[in-house]
Amino acid sequence: MSVHIDQQLTRLLNGRESHPFAYLGPHLEKRNGKECTIIRAFLPDVKCVNVLFNNATETHFPMKALTSDGLYEVQCPVNAKEVGYRFQVTDQFGHVSEKPDPYAVGPVLSDYDLHLFGEGKLYKAYDRLGAQVCQHQGLHGVSFAVWAPNARRVSVVGDFNQWDGRRHPMQSRGAGGIWELFIPELLEGEVYKFEILSQQSDAPFLKADPYATAAELRPKTASIIRLTSGYLWQDQDWMAKRADRDPLATPCSIYEVHLASWRRVLEEESRWMTYGELADTLIPYVQDMGFTHIELMPVTEHPFDGSWGYQSTGYFAPTSRFGTPEEFMAFVDRCHHANIGVLMDWAPAHFPDDPHGLAWFDGTHLYDHEDPRLGYHPEWKSRIFNYGRTEVKSFLINSALMWLDRYHIDGLRVDAVASMLYLDYARKEGEWVPNQFGGNENLAAVEFVKELNVMVHQEHAGIIMIAEESTAWAGVSRPTYVGGLGFTYKWNMGWMHDTLEYFSLDPIHRKYHQDKVTFGLMYAFTENFVLVLSHDEVVHGKKALLDKMPGDDWQRMANLRALYGHMYGHPGKKMLFMGGEIGQWWEWNHDDSLQWNLLDYAPHRGLKQYVSDLNHLYQSQPALYEVDFDWQGFQWIDLHDSDNSTLTYLRFARDLNDFIVCACNFTPVPREGYRMGVPKEGIYRELINSDAEIYGGGNLGNAGAVHAESIPHHNQPYSVLVVLPPLSVVFFKPISG
Numbered sequence: 001m002s003v004h005i006d007q008q009l010t011r012l013l014n015g016r017e018s019h020p021f022a023y024l025g026p027h028l029e030k031r032n033g034k035e036c037t038i039i040r041a042f043l044p045d046v047k048c049v050n051v052l053f054n055n056a057t058e059t060h061f062p063m064k065a066l067t068s069d070g071l072y073e074v075q076c077p078v079n080a081k082e083v084g085y086r087f088q089v090t091d092q093f094g095h096v097s098e099k100p101d102p103y104a105v106g107p108v109l110s111d112y113d114l115h116l117f118g119e120g121k122l123y124k125a126y127d128r129l130g131a132q133v134c135q136h137q138g139l140h141g142v143s144f145a146v147w148a149p150n151a152r153r154v155s156v157v158g159d160f161n162q163w164d165g166r167r168h169p170m171q172s173r174g175a176g177g178i179w180e181l182f183i184p185e186l187l188e189g190e191v192y193k194f195e196i197l198s199q200q201s202d203a204p205f206l207k208a209d210p211y212a213t214a215a216e217l218r219p220k221t222a223s224i225i226r227l228t229s230g231y232l233w234q235d236q237d238w239m240a241k242r243a244d245r246d247p248l249a250t251p252c253s254i255y256e257v258h259l260a261s262w263r264r265v266l267e268e269e270s271r272w273m274t275y276g277e278l279a280d281t282l283i284p285y286v287q288d289m290g291f292t293h294i295e296l297m298p299v300t301e302h303p304f305d306g307s308w309g310y311q312s313t314g315y316f317a318p319t320s321r322f323g324t325p326e327e328f329m330a331f332v333d334r335c336h337h338a339n340i341g342v343l344m345d346w347a348p349a350h351f352p353d354d355p356h357g358l359a360w361f362d363g364t365h366l367y368d369h370e371d372p373r374l375g376y377h378p379e380w381k382s383r384i385f386n387y388g389r390t391e392v393k394s395f396l397i398n399s400a401l402m403w404l405d406r407y408h409i410d411g412l413r414v415d416a417v418a419s420m421l422y423l424d425y426a427r428k429e430g431e432w433v434p435n436q437f438g439g440n441e442n443l444a445a446v447e448f449v450k451e452l453n454v455m456v457h458q459e460h461a462g463i464i465m466i467a468e469e470s471t472a473w474a475g476v477s478r479p480t481y482v483g484g485l486g487f488t489y490k491w492n493m494g495w496m497h498d499t500l501e502y503f504s505l506d507p508i509h510r511k512y513h514q515d516k517v518t519f520g521l522m523y524a525f526t527e528n529f530v531l532v533l534s535h536d537e538v539v540h541g542k543k544a545l546l547d548k549m550p551g552d553d554w555q556r557m558a559n560l561r562a563l564y565g566h567m568y569g570h571p572g573k574k575m576l577f578m579g580g581e582i583g584q585w586w587e588w589n590h591d592d593s594l595q596w597n598l599l600d601y602a603p604h605r606g607l608k609q610y611v612s613d614l615n616h617l618y619q620s621q622p623a624l625y626e627v628d629f630d631w632q633g634f635q636w637i638d639l640h641d642s643d644n645s646t647l648t649y650l651r652f653a654r655d656l657n658d659f660i661v662c663a664c665n666f667t668p669v670p671r672e673g674y675r676m677g678v679p680k681e682g683i684y685r686e687l688i689n690s691d692a693e694i695y696g697g698g699n700l701g702n703a704g705a706v707h708a709e710s711i712p713h714h715n716q717p718y719s720v721l722v723v724l725p726p727l728s729v730v731f732f733k734p735i736s737g
Helices: 003-013 111-119 236-244 275-289 325-337 390-406 417-421 443-459 493-503 507-517 553-569 596-600 602-620
Strands: 025-031 034-042 046-053 060-062 071-076 085-091 096-100 130-136 139-147 151-158 178-184 191-198 205-207 253-257 293-296 314-318 341-346 411-414 464-467 489-491 529-533 573-577 634-638 646-652 659-665 671-678 682-689 705-708 718-724 728-734
Touching: 003 071, 046 071, 060 071, 111 390, 139 191, 151 178, 236 325, 253 275, 253 602, 275 325, 275 602, 314 325, 314 390, 325 341, 341 390, 341 464, 390 411, 390 443, 417 443, 443 464, 493 507, 493 529, 493 553, 553 573, 553 602, 553 646, 553 659, 553 728, 596 602, 602 682, 634 671, 646 671, 659 671, 659 718, 705 718, 718 728
Parallel strands: 253 293, 253 573, 293 341, 341 411, 411 464, 464 489, 489 529, 529 573
Antiparallel strands: 025 034, 034 071, 046 060, 046 085, 085 096, 130 139, 139 178, 151 191, 191 205, 634 646, 646 659, 659 728, 671 718, 682 705, 682 728
16 A cells, blocks of 8 residues: 555544545556556544446455454456446444445536535535435435535544444545535434534534525534425415515515424423414414514524524524424415415524534634634624635525525515624724725625625515615615615614604603604605514513503503504504514513414404404505605695694595595593595595404594585695594595595
8 A cells, every 4th residue: 555545544543534535436547557446535433345347247346354343445347437336335233235335426516516615606505515315426416515615524424324433434526625425325303513613623523504495403513414396386376476476565564483382382392383283373464463474583503492493503404493494385385375474584784602503613614704803792692704705705695595485485684684784783983994985884784785785686686685674775675776774674773762762652741842753754765664563672670562552451542552553554564573562561571472462352353353353454555655755645734733742644545636634642531523624525434443343442533524614724725624533543535536
């Protein structure tokens, strides 16, 4: 054996070999002056091994043990690469089996794949990297590929090879840092990790697959081989309609859901529902409530329940907490059949430092920055992605594209965008590094966000991208070609804070704070806003929405109904976190089910019915959604009546003859004979009244309709005398005249 071969053998047995194909598998070598085929294999814990050739005269070649560790070799007179062969293995117990040699199979990734990956343009890397079940060179098996450019050696390990990193070392594919290996006859469902030997240490460590399709349920952390191409989608009509839909001019009323705590199976130790059980219960509920979309808090795989999914270790894997990837597909499919869109929270701002995750992936700061002023998030104690690194940016864009492509998700709500855009986010002076121009903008993150939005809209027409962005960054929801970030919508955090602060006031003080419910119109059309009452507002001591309201129990319910009524009248799309529709008294707890027992009580049933009726009214009235992002769709009637804490305004459809009047009374004092200006004469039907008895109100109203008189008022040519019930919102619409 040559010195070179001997060195390779030593590296292989010590788990240090980075080019296993140079030693294992078939090789043409000269022995005794003659060229012959040498086959080598590392097969520990076996009694003997034979090579069985396909279609050859001599088909049975016993392999010779070179070491006691399991290294075997055989010299054959045939060209093994051309003929093909298998190993016949007899184990220590005398059991005989056959298996192909993974080191006789060429690479799956092409040189062009590697080129595109290096350029950051391999936009379907999720179908190439990770663990891909496939047919390759006539064999069925699994192709493994992982990016670890600074590793000395990478192996695939799992139950199938006793977690021994010497058995399946991967091949380095060059300077781009990709490691690859195809393992024939490996089955779906096997668990695996990558064993990595870094440049800094002789102790290998285990990492979950960054591109894994599925993962074990915590506290286990291995990746799982899953085939996702077998699901037969039945939502073709939905997808076709979505592609033609204008999300700016269509109704969008979002129900935000944390799947683990929406409704638990109390009879079975309060366990989570499965994706199938959620499809049977959640979808009909959302459909009945009239919401147009479900927004799922992150279902990307995550190790800690208390992170709610926002600190992810599996950017390509739906969490195994509720079932398999195919079962999640079926959930989305059934949502589409019920005419419900599915949005998903997605967190590209940071990742946790769990040892099996992305942190220190190949022994270096591969996905983040080494400098903690750039790479460490002090508020969440997590790592910040290095958006300036091509492969990292590609990783995140691929994740977004995968959810839209593989799982037919209708849009992503991108979490914590502000923390990405600003280098000094949550940092004190001296704790951050300015950009090259001396500013606090993270220019690499800005370019990442723009490229992300361009790519997802280019590949998936009609999808929605929502930014949780809490600052005054200009153009968040404007197209990239005019200098914007390219999101479809932006969360209206200012409206949310001002409105909740206003409604938490005792009504006697509200006349001094009228600006809290009017100021939002000063900037309402600078972005495409979503009005949000999210999970963030009902945790960490902030109290549940109902508990924020002042007064006795009746007044609290009335205040909450008024808040919702004003939200649906105000320009902007809508989002409500689960539990808000039933008047949850407790703060949200991710370990508990919602307080469904509250529906045993009439006030809570009334609130639920009110939210449902608001949603159905919203979907049926173009004036409430068609022109959400332009002054043409809104007009004040009177915003100055602060002494009475009333607001009156108009909402218009594209057809300006189609409009709705919204009248709000934010005090517990009934306003009878309240004169309100309107644009046209005729009868105005009362569409919805938050004080209706069916909703738990006092049933004060306008007998179903009022008649406009030719008495100008509020700069309008006509006016109506209306009754404004206490703590109420009433919608009117002209039906004649």
